[in-house]
Every structure is written in C-alpha cells, then in structure tokens.
Amino acid sequence: MxxxxxxxxxxxxxxxxxxxxxxxxxxxxxxxxxxxxxxxxxxxxxxxxxxxxxxxxxxxxxxxxxxxxxxxxxxxxxxxxxxxxxxxxxxxxxxxxxxxxxxxxxxxxxxxxxxxxxxxxxxxxxxxxLMPNLLSAKSADNRIDDCLSQREQTILAEIAEGLNNKEIAEKLFLSEGTVRNYISTMLDKLQLRDRTQLAIYYYKNS
Known part of the structure; x- marks a missing residue:
C-alpha cells in the first residue's frame, strides 16, 4: 500500500x-x-x-x-x-x-x-x-438522491441524527424489523456497507 x-x-x-x-x-x-x-x-x-x-x-x-x-x-x-x-x-x-x-x-x-x-x-x-449537530448548518432546499423513497429518506435522516433502530421504529410507528428492512434496502441501493456510511452519505448529499 x-x-x-x-x-x-x-x-x-x-x-x-x-x-x-x-x-x-x-x-x-x-x-x-x-x-x-x-x-x-x-x-x-x-x-x-x-x-x-x-x-x-x-x-x-x-x-x-x-x-x-x-x-x-x-x-x-x-x-x-x-x-x-x-x-x-x-x-x-x-x-x-x-x-x-x-x-x-x-x-x-x-x-x-x-x-x-x-x-x-x-x-x-x-x-x-458531531454529525447530528451539523444538521443545523444544512440548507432546507437540499435534497437526498431521488433513488430513495420518501420513507427511506426519512429513516436516513433519523440515522444521521444518531437514532438506533428501536428509536426510529417508535418515532415512525414502525416495527424494528421494518426499519431493518428499509436500512438493508438503502444499503443495497446506495452500495454502502453500514449505518456510519449511510450517515456520511446523508451529509455529503443533503
């Protein structure tokens, strides 16, 4: 290397x-x-x-x-x-x-x-x-890639805020299994490895 x-x-x-x-x-x-x-x-x-x-x-x-x-x-x-x-x-x-x-x-x-x-x-x-605190510096006009559904974008924003699956499920009135499925789908769509990379993707593209 x-x-x-x-x-x-x-x-x-x-x-x-x-x-x-x-x-x-x-x-x-x-x-x-x-x-x-x-x-x-x-x-x-x-x-x-x-x-x-x-x-x-x-x-x-x-x-x-x-x-x-x-x-x-x-x-x-x-x-x-x-x-x-x-x-x-x-x-x-x-x-x-x-x-x-x-x-x-x-x-x-x-x-x-x-x-x-x-x-x-x-x-x-x-x-x-520090990443959750950076949300305040973002423009309201910015948008995540259109390849994600509205629900996926919402869950992505919650991940970027630092919420875990249980907290996201409770906040959005979903089951934890459904949240996991959404996250798995997003990782596949965006070709990312884990939640940290999802949060980084959010800050890069919002």
Whole structure:
C-alpha cells in the first residue's frame, strides 16, 4: 500500500513517515509540506492513499484535495488535522474525502488507512458524534438522491441524527424489523456497507 503524506509541520510529516514506514504492508512514497506540493506529488506518485493536513500556508488541504479529485476522481484522501471544525468536516464530506481524523488520535491512523484501502470511510469518534449537530448548518432546499423513497429518506435522516433502530421504529410507528428492512434496502441501493456510511452519505448529499 503506497501512502503520500502532506503536512506543513515537517516534524509531523517525519513522525508519520516513521510510524507508517514501520508497517510491513505500507510504503511511504513521499512527503510534502504544502497544498501545492500535495498536488504535484500526487500527480508524480499516484499513491493508493493521500494523508493530508488541512491548514497549510499556500492553500488548505481541502482546496488541494478538490484539485486532486477533479483530476483523479478515484483518489482516496484522509484528512489528518488538529481542528474539529464544523465547516471543515462538512467540506471534507462534500468533496468526497474518505476520512477525517484528529492528529491526537495517532493510534487510529494505521487502522484508518487499512479500512479506507478496502473501501470504507473512516471518521474519528469525535467526528461521528458531531454529525447530528451539523444538521443545523444544512440548507432546507437540499435534497437526498431521488433513488430513495420518501420513507427511506426519512429513516436516513433519523440515522444521521444518531437514532438506533428501536428509536426510529417508535418515532415512525414502525416495527424494528421494518426499519431493518428499509436500512438493508438503502444499503443495497446506495452500495454502502453500514449505518456510519449511510450517515456520511446523508451529509455529503443533503
């Protein structure tokens, strides 16, 4: 697995290179310290996964990621940052980032990279717990993909609010089995793996 690391703090870049390089299945193909370097190095190395900081001098990691994703739509990008910022989280979801992890959670970096490699999206526990509060920042005019029925969209919104099957069933006057069936259908329609990915889909597409 080939990893590119971009962080404007050289000490962080070197630390990450050491941590990841110690993994037998991981090869660090380059490090950079700016958004532009991230773009240039991605083009040169085309890594399996890009691990990138958000706040950098010349441009943000979010801006660099947008440019990369325009050119390489299948790019797998994980943001690693010290900032738990609502706007950053929403922006990262909307542009298609595969992960958003706080730097202080160093122990989660390797598992996150491995999860993203096999097709999962990874957002730290703090990010997942923050998601319900992001609803207030969403526009009332936004709509979920038309492939979901009105009932499925309603259940999806409740999942994004953090409700479990029992709570959704009680709120919508359905059986838990019916809720499970709806969720299974949504996962199949959207080709997603689990409830967390459903919540992420909601925030990306609403």
């Amino acid at each position: 080939r990893i590119l690391i971009i962080d404007d703090d050289q000490l962080v870049s070197l630390s990450l290179k050491t941590i990841l390089g110690a993994q037998a299945e991981i090869e660090v193909v380059g490090t950079g310290n700016s958004g532009q370097e991230g773009i240039d190095l991605y083009r040169q190395t085309q890594p399996d996964i890009l691990l990138m900081d958000i706040r950098m001098g010349d441009m943000t990691g979010l801006e660099a990621a947008e440019i990369i994703l325009q050119e390489f739509p299948q790019a797998l990008i994980i943001f690693l940052t010290t900032f738990l910022d609502n706007d950053y989280v929403i922006h990262s979801l909307k542009i298609g980032a595969k992960g958003y992890i706080l730097k202080q959670n160093f122990e989660s970096i390797v598992p996150a990279i491995k999860a993203v490699q096999v097709g999962q999206s990874v957002f730290g526990e703090q990010i997942v717990s």
